[in-house]
Amino acid sequence: MDFATVFTSFNLTDAQLVCSRLEAANFHPFVANENAAWLGGFGTYSAAGMLRVQVPEAEAADALEFLKAP
DSSP states (O other): OOEEEEEEESBHHHHHHHHHHHHHTTOOOEEETHHHHHHTTBTTBOSSSOEEEEEEHHHHHHHHHHHHOO
């Protein structure tokens, strides 16, 4: 299965919040590189690079639209 990135952040809390919002709306997200934030030694900030919230490609367009809605 291929995945698409719908949100990026260096902040783990922000990425998890977006992931939770998507899950509540019946999408199937996960936070890629989530462990890098804890291993980086900066608490909730990733020193290893961007954290990516990803969903299956088939859900990407709808997930992006959902995140853009107020």
